[in-house]
Amino acid sequence: MVPLHLPIAVVSMMLSTGTPATPATPAPQADMSFFITSVGLGDGANLGGVEGADKHCATLAEAAGVRGKTWHAYLSQQAVGGKQAINARDRIGKGPWKNAKGVVVATSVDDLHSDNNKLSKDNSITEKGALVNGRGDTPNTHDILTGSTLDGRVSGDAGDSTCNNWTSNAATGAALVGHHDRQGGGANPTSWNNAHASRGCGQDNLKATGGNALFYCFAV
Structure with a gap:
């Protein structure tokens, strides 16, 4: 215990020579219900x-x-290959x-x-509370897989917009992606869920256009 009668400068010196308390690393909030995956599955858009x-x-x-x-990915699904169409907005609670x-x-x-x-960019963070690289960072990984329109629905356009319903890692095909940092190129550069389509479904294809096969997760 530090004597109360000592001068402030002495008390400060005594405290500074002690073992400093190590600040605890903030843990994710127990009520966290949204995040961007800190890592993908490593196989392109084949999820x-x-x-x-x-x-x-x-x-x-x-x-x-x-x-x-219970967690669901913010991903839409097309009505192909015997699958029913699913809107991302309808599966996240x-x-x-x-x-x-x-x-x-x-x-x-x-x-x-x-x-x-x-x-x-500051709020669309990982489950660990970390920022995800955006435009201007190296590497840029702001392309987030969604397969969705601006209002969170599966695209009605012909052609692939979900990399074969999230089963393809081919150099062909495409997935609609959003920009978590709300900037960049594409038809809707500031959109978090529908900025543009990827050029291919493989890991390298996604990286080449500013992504890393990351996606949004919501607690339902």
């Missing part, structure tokens, strides 16, 4: 379908210490959603798909 992507979301969340939640730092990024599905959402 094992939406089911495989959901499993990856759950694995990462649990590894970060967030348990007891009702909200609200918080990131790993406790920031509410959207209060509802409609809020998420409006200009009122709080998605940005």
